[in-house]
Amino acid sequence: MSIEPTTLSKQIIDDYFRSMDVLKVVRATAYPRATETMDDIIEMVDGLVQRGMAYESNGSVYFSVRKAKEYGKLSGQTLDQMVAGARIDPGEDKRDPMDFAVWKAAKPGEISWTSPWGEGRPGWHIECSAMCLKHLGKTIDIHGGGTDLVFPHHENEILQSEAYNDAQFVRYWMHNGMLTIDEEKMSKSLKNFFLIDAVLAKYSPQVVRFFILNANYRHPLEYDSSSLDDSKKALETLQNSYDEMKAHAILADGRDDAGRLCEDVWCDFETKMDDDFNSRDAIAVMYDFAREANRLRNEGSLSMKGADRVVGVFDRFDSLFDVLVSESQLNLVKEGAAQALNEAEINRMLSQDHIPDGDVERLVGARQDARKRRDFATADNIRNSLAEKGVDIQDTQEGTVWKRK
C-alpha cells in the first residue's frame, strides 16, 4: 500500500495543528514549507556552487566542509575528530567523507524537481537555510529545535547560510530537551511513543501545559503518569486560589489592597522568565504569591479591591501560561442563604439527571440549613448525591462553594 508524499504530509500537518490547537499553542505567523520554497533552495545551492563552497557530482551537489572557516562552532565537533570516528562511510560522489548533500540526484521513482543539475531534491538542512533567509533575513535572533538536531543539522545550516550570506546566521540557539520515557528519547523508531490524544483523554490541556512548564526547556523531561498526577494536583492549588479570589469568597472587606504584593510578584516573575525562560522558578513565585494572598484572605485583611488585584495578577500570569482557567466556575453560596426544603423537594431535585444551577443553589442552601440543625445525615446525603451528579461542594468560612467537575 502506498500513499502520495504530498497526501501524507497534509495529513500529518492537519493532525499537528489539531493537536496544537487543543493544547492551546498559539499559531506562528507563517508556516513555510520546503516544497513551496524550491526556487529559493535552488538559488541558494547554485550560489554556493558559484562561490566555490559546494560542487556538483553525478547530479548531486555537496558542501565542502573543508572550505568552511568555522566548522563545529555550535557542537564543538572538529573535522579531524569526526574523520577519526568509526561511523563515517565516504560516499563515492563526495570529495571528503564529511561533505554533505545540499542537492541530491533523484533516484528512480522518487519525488523530484527540475534543477540546473538535473532532476533531484533538496538535501537535508538546505531548506531550513533557504526558508530562514526568505522569511526572516540573513541573521535571525532565535533559532529553536531539539537537542538531537544540534549536530549535524543545525551545524550544517550555519555552514550553508553563513557561506551564502556572509553574515552571522543565528544570535541565540534555543535547544529543547527530549521528552523521554524510561529515560529514553521518545521516538517513532523506538516505538516508545504515544499520541497526544491518549494523554488528553486522561489529562486536561491545562495540566499537560503545566507539566511541561514545570521543567526547564533545555533539559530532558521524563514522562510518566504520576508526574502528570502531581502536576494536576499542584495546578489545582493555583486554580483554587484564583477561583476563590474571583468569586470574591473573602471573609471580610479588609484594609489590605495587596498592592505591594502584586507589584513584587510580577517583578519576581519577570526576572525568572528573563533568565532563559525559567518557567519552573516563575511558577514557584506564583505559589508564594498564592499562599500570601490566601493568607491575607484567611486573616480577613484582604480588601475587595485587593482580591481584584490578585485576580489581575493571575490573569496576567495566565495570559502567558494559559493553565488556570478551568471549564467549571466556582460559585459561592453565602452562609446566610440557608433555607429549609422538605425532604420530598430535596429528593426530587437530587433525582434529576442534570441538576440546574438554581436547584444546586437551593440544595446547597438546604444543606446549610440541615447543618445548622445538626442534621448531618441530610447534609451528607445532599453532598454525596451532588457529588454523584458531578457537583463538588466545599464548606468554607465564608459559606459553601460549589463547582461542576
Add this chain to the structure above:
RNA sequence: GCCGGGGUGACAGAGAGGCCAUGUGGCGGACUGCAGAUCCGCAGACAGGAGUUCAAAUCUCCUUCCCGGCUCCA
C-alpha cells in the same frame, strides 16, 4: 572512541560560590460535625574522591553512571 548535556531529599524538578527553592507525598498543628480547601510548623538532598576558597550542590581535576548526537532518512 569523539562531541554535547546530565547525576539534587520518597518522587518530580529549580538553583550555578555564602542566604528558603518549589510542588506532590510524609509527619505535627490550626480551622471543621465530617470531608475538602486553606494556613502554620517539621523531617529529608546535592553520584564518589581529591583540590581551590574564610565559604562549594555551585569552581578545578580524577573516577563512575545515565541521556542525546556522530552513515542514510527527518
